Amino acid sequence: MKKSLLVLSGVLAISAALAGCGSKSEDKPAETSGGAATSSTTKAPVTIKVQAWYTEAQGNWNKTVEAYNATHPNVKVVYESMSEKGDSQEGMKKLDLLAASGEQMDVVMYSSASDFAQRVGAGILEPLDAYLKKDNIVVKDEYKLDPVVNGKYYALPGKMIEWFVLLNKDKLDAAKLPVPTEWTWNDYAEYAKKLTSGEGAAKQYGSYFHNWKDYALLGLNNNMDNPYLVKSDGTENIDNPQVRFSLNLRNQLENVDKSSVPYFEVVSQKMAYRDVFYAGKTAMLATGNWMVGELAQNAKFNTVFAPYPKYDAKDTNGLTEVGADFMGVAANSKNKQAAYDFVKWYTTEGIQTQGLFFSGWKKADINKNVDAILASGKPDQVKFIDKTSLLSTLKVNKSTKLVVPPTYALQQEKEYLTQVELFLTGKQDLEKTISTAKAKIEDIRKSNAK
Known part of the structure; x- marks a missing residue:
């Protein structure tokens, strides 16, 4: 799916370009462009971008963000694919270029723990600890995965990979x-x-x-x-x-x-x-x-x-x-609270709305998760999938740390x-x-x- 290695010199260039951005980011909820502390009190709708490598066919993202927008009138979320072929490494390289050039970034995703850790080191991601504390969220209690880096959280787990x-x-x-x-x-x-x-x-x-x-x-x-x-x-x-x-x-x-x-x-x-x-x-x-x-x-x-x-x-x-898509907030986002709010929603309710991936949220129902994924498919293809062996395998799976x-x-x-x-x-x-x-x-x- 996605794991050929990045050219390291490019990441070093990003790290230099973002030296100010990453190091000056304070570990507290930031104000939105509307001047309020939370997206729920923003006077005018703000637009935040969700940027990842998935194509629409792979990710069903338009339906997903529309579901969010319908219940969050103060925010307009748009999805922007970074790869025409749905290639994660191509997508992440483009995200790196956006970060280096100062283009708008709000919600970003990385496809492996190694890729995620490298972007943390480059200062691309905003610490989420203050946001999580404000919402009384203990990540290891709420999610099946604990993506902590040096005692801090820079992302929440999107789809969970076993x-x-x-x-x-x-x-x-x-x-x-x-x-x-x-x-x-x-x-x-x-x-x-x-x-x-x-x-x-x-x-x-x-x-x-x-x-x-x-x-x-x-x-x-x-x-x-x-x-x-x-x-x-x-x-x-x-x-x-x-x-x-x-x-x-x-x-x-x-x-x-x-x-x-x-x-x-x-x-x-x-x-x-x-x-x-x-x-x-x-x-x-x-x-x-x-x-x-x-x-x-x-x-x-x-x-x-x-x-x-x-x-x-x-x-x-x-x-x-075990692995995951690591979804975080860009350190240079001008709408960090709104971006965090979407990350929190997507990594809990949103994946189930999306209906394509398995959730890393502890409250997700595996049977409903499977039914949603199969329902999103094409009948002529779904008929070839043996649901009995799929469910028995998923239920016996146990993740390593x-x-x-x-x-x-x-x-x-x-x-x-x-x-x-x-x-x-x-x-x-x-x-x-x-x-x-x-x-x-x-x-x-x-x-x-x-």
């Missing part, structure tokens, strides 16, 4: 395999072999792994306390059995069993994971729950769902990495993935991959600690 596995039911039936309800990565590997068929251009693989860091940490994603490549203090978390297992698993499936699309093909052909699954090129796809809404618009065959595989058979069933990494974590991800690529393409062995990545990750941490 992972599972999509499976082509027709291919499962042909291979006489049951829909998994609890399985390990070793079980997944066996399924991948049995679901692989054909040769050459007509070959259909059992498995597909994209080039995101998530697919280079498969076993670590099951770790409850430290599911990320670095810990919250920036120290490395890859010199461990779970990471070694993850890389060996990929190498086995891609280069030995030939049951998963090879990394070289993924990168050289610039594969889009959605298209690979929709085209039947792979029978299984480990992915995030955002795909339910997309399947409701695009499914072409019977699709079932299984929990995220376990690293160890003794691990908790359904334990999965959210790690909001240091502001320089994207640099560390880049170095790690560089070494992973060398390993998966046969240019260095596993131990060289781990030791080199470990050294580079530590060097980045130390250089940023100075």
